[in-house]
Amino acid sequence: MSEHSDSDATRRDFLYIATGAAGAAAVGGIVWPLVSQMGPNAQEIAAGVPIEVNIGDIEEGRVITVTWRRKKYFIRHLTAAEVDAAKTKEQGDFRDFVTAADRITGPEGGEAVWSVYGANCTHLGCIPTEVKENGDTWRCACHGSRFDVIGRVTKGPAPVNLPQPPMVFASEDTLIIGTDKVGA
Numbered sequence: 001m002s003e004h005s006d007s008d009a010t011r012r013d014f015l016y017i018a019t020g021a022a023g024a025a026a027v028g029g030i031v032w033p034l035v036s037q038m039g040p041n042a043q044e045i046a047a048g049v050p051i052e053v054n055i056g057d058i059e060e061g062r063v064i065t066v067t068w069r070r071k072k073y074f075i076r077h078l079t080a081a082e083v084d085a086a087k088t089k090e091q092g093d094f095r096d097f098v099t100a101a102d103r104i105t106g107p108e109g110g111e112a113v114w115s116v117y118g119a120n121c122t123h124l125g126c127i128p129t130e131v132k133e134n135g136d137t138w139r140c141a142c143h144g145s146r147f148d149v150i151g152r153v154t155k156g157p158a159p160v161n162l163p164q165p166p167m168v169f170a171s172e173d174t175l176i177i178g179t180d181k182v183g184a
């Protein structure tokens with residue numbers, strides 16, 4: 001299991017479920033999840049309480065968008081080909097290089113086929129759209145930055161990769177964003 005830390009997000013007052021792909025409207029391959037009516041109040045959301053996401057219905061090659069701390073994040077279920085492509089890229093392909101292993105994760109004992117990262121371009125915050133061309137997966141229409149399938153910037157002016165939130169898998173089908181500890 002891969003875990004990611006963020007000292008700002010250790011408090012977990014309440015969880016709410018962002019149900020995944022099922023029944024949600026798809027826009028350009030992006031599925032916007034429904035948020036449970038049992039969710040936290042505005043104060044709790046502003047405090048950045050973790051969100052629990054059902055990823056069991058997200059098919060390979062699909063991405064959903066969830067909101068945590070009032071920012072959107074992409075949760076991408078990678079295909080085997082996408083994992084391979086991400087792993088074969090070289091340092092020279094990127095301006096903020098990290099290995100694919102740093103950005104591909106999965107549940108303990110399960111497949112590492114998930115990549116989760118911020119949906120706001122690291123230049124001025126626009127939301128990139130999916131393009132899948134020339135080895136890139138995301139293009140920011142505002143000033144032309146490009147990102148690969150796991151959110152690494154390939155062309156500027158975005159200075160750094162799309163940021164990964166703290167997260168942990170509670171089970172094969174459940175991803176918690178906002179903490180790196182189950183039950184925290």
Ligand code: FES
Pocket residue numbers: 121122123124125126140141142143144145156157158
């Ligand atoms: S906001 Fe994305 S490139 Fe400027």
